[in-house]
Amino acid sequence: MKTLMILGASYSQIPLIRAAQRLGIRTVAASIPGDYPGFQAADDYVYANIVDADAITEAARAAGADGIATCCMDTGLFAQGTACSRLGLIGPSHEAVRLCTNKSLMKEAFVARGVQTARFRKIHSEAELEAAMRELPFPLILKAVDQMGSRGIYRCNTPEEVWANYPKTMSFTQKDYCLLEEFIEGILFGVEAMVKDGKPVFILPDGTSVFQGFTPTPVGHYVPAPELADVTDQIIQQVELVIDALGFDNCPVNCDFIRRGDKVYVVEATARAGATCLAELVGTYYGVDYYEQIVRLAMGLPLDPKLGGEGEHTPNLSHIMISRQSGLLTALNNDNPPAADILDLSFNVSVGDEIRSYTNGRDRLGQIIIKGSSLEACRTRLAQVLELITIEIAPQN
Ligand SMILES: Nc1ncnc2c1ncn2[C@@H]1O[C@H](COP(=O)(O)OP(=O)(O)O)[C@@H](O)[C@H]1O
Numbered sequence: 117m118k119t120l121m122i123l124g125a126s127y128s129q130i131p132l133i134r135a136a137q138r139l140g141i142r143t144v145a146a147s148i149p150g151d152y153p154g155f156q157a158a159d160d161y162v163y164a165n166i167v168d169a170d171a172i173t174e175a176a177r178a179a180g181a182d183g184i185a186t187c188c189m190d191t192g193l194f195a196q197g198t199a200c201s202r203l204g205l206i207g208p209s210h211e212a213v214r215l216c217t218n219k220s221l222m223k224e225a226f227v228a229r230g231v232q233t234a235r236f237r238k239i240h241s242e243a244e245l246e247a248a249m250r251e252l253p254f255p256l257i258l259k260a261v262d263q264m265g266s267r268g269i270y271r272c273n274t275p276e277e278v279w280a281n282y283p284k285t286m287s288f289t290q291k292d293y294c295l296l297e298e299f300i301e302g303i304l305f306g307v308e309a310m311v312k313d314g315k316p317v318f319i320l321p322d323g324t325s326v327f328q329g330f331t332p333t334p335v336g337h338y339v340p341a342p343e344l345a346d347v348t349d350q351i352i353q354q355v356e357l358v359i360d361a362l363g364f365d366n367c368p369v370n371c372d373f374i375r376r377g378d379k380v381y382v383v384e385a386t387a388r389a390g391a392t393c394l395a396e397l398v399g400t401y402y403g404v405d406y407y408e409q410i411v412r413l414a415m416g417l418p419l420d421p422k423l424g425g426e427g428e429h430t431p432n433l434s435h436i437m438i439s440r441q442s443g444l445l446t447a448l449n450n451d452n453p454p455a456a457d458i459l460d461l462s463f464n465v466s467v468g469d470e471i472r473s474y475t476n477g478r479d480r481l482g483q484i485i486i487k488g489s490s491l492e493a494c495r496t497r498l499a500q501v502l503e504l505i506t507i508e509i510a511p512q513n
């Protein structure tokens with residue numbers, strides 16, 4: 117029996133564990149100790165810190181792992197790629213994960229390969245910050261280079277805002293530098309892709325629904341995305357350059373993009389499937405279980421030819437339920453009967469929970485995934501589904 121080590125044991129890894137088990141593969145969840153459901157779900161587990169590449173390499177060797185996978189979060193990505201390189205397993209390489217877990221190295225690699233990306237400066241000091249503000253046009257965006265989920269990232273419209281946010285950015289990062297980038301005002305979108313033996317298996321642009329916080333945060337995705345139809349070729353060309361720039365050879369790919377006018381800019385890219393229901397979106401669109409394809413890739417098994425194939429594609433969308441106010445959750449009811457076109461309708465909160473007004477993905481109330489004959493049909497259906505959900509939040513003093 118073959119063995120797959122899965123990095124992380126939180127809810128986000130459960131679909132990956134289940135997919136491997138369906139394929140008759142033994143799963144070993146690796147994580148620091150904690151009350152994580154993956155320990156129960158997996159066939160076996162080891163306590164190892166998934167940010168520690170040495171610990172994960174040793175754990176994978178000891179477990180006799182034939183593959184290592186993780187999805188939807190960057191936490192284990194560096195260790196995954198490093199351990200795969202050291203143990204000769206199929207996965208992103210050490211070099212690839214080194215680049216995509218540091219936004220500064222990533223941007224330098226983009227520039228070297230000619231990827232269209234916002235202009236930026238690496239900032240080590242207040243003097244460099246001052247100089248960079250004279251070179252780059254406002255609005256700007258300050259970024260911690262080693263965080264995710266918009267932590268340590270602030271849009272700045274004026275020099276005063278830059279000075280106010282700089283210490284905040286530096287307090288988030290482990291590094292002694294950060295990035296200052298030109299803020300591209302435009303339409304946010306994403307791309308999911310998969311690379312096998314250096315070649316893209318599919319490249320799928322998705323539309324992004326956005327919540328405006330300190331930075332725009334995705335609260336939903338949809339395919340197809342009509343607002344991108346006229347720049348599809350440019351998007352595919354940019355994704356191919358990104359794959360080349362970061363040396364992605366065997367991994368899922370998740371990219372953030374912004375469209376301004378007729379030009380698309382790459383914000384960032386990483387060697388894993390995206391969060392916020394993106395694995396479900398890809399799977400539904402191509403009619404495959406995408407988690408299973410991620411496992412197959414890591415284990416060297418053939419992929420489903422429907423992934424990236426020309427066959428019928430299913431429009432679908434995801435919607436993250438959020439609250440614009442903080443308070444106590446006093447009522448939560450879903451009166452939607454189960455239906456074939458509601459692929460998921462689940463909550464992360466229950467009555468009595470304290471709710472925070474939405475700032476990022478950790479504040480979500482729940483999620484809905486809907487498929488339909490067209491994007492329009494999905495949107496109409498989503499509105500109907502939301503009508504039958506009651507969420508009441510009482511302000512707290
Ligand atoms: N140069 C930019 N111009 C405009 N918006 C940006 C830019 N860089 C990042 N953003 C916005 O900030 C969000 C977070 O930045 P990103 O670099 O993707 O970091 P994270 O790892 O936190 O996702 C992006 O999804 C995008 O909405």
Ligand SMILES: [Mg+2]
Nearest residue numbers: 265372383384
């Ligand atoms: Mg991002």
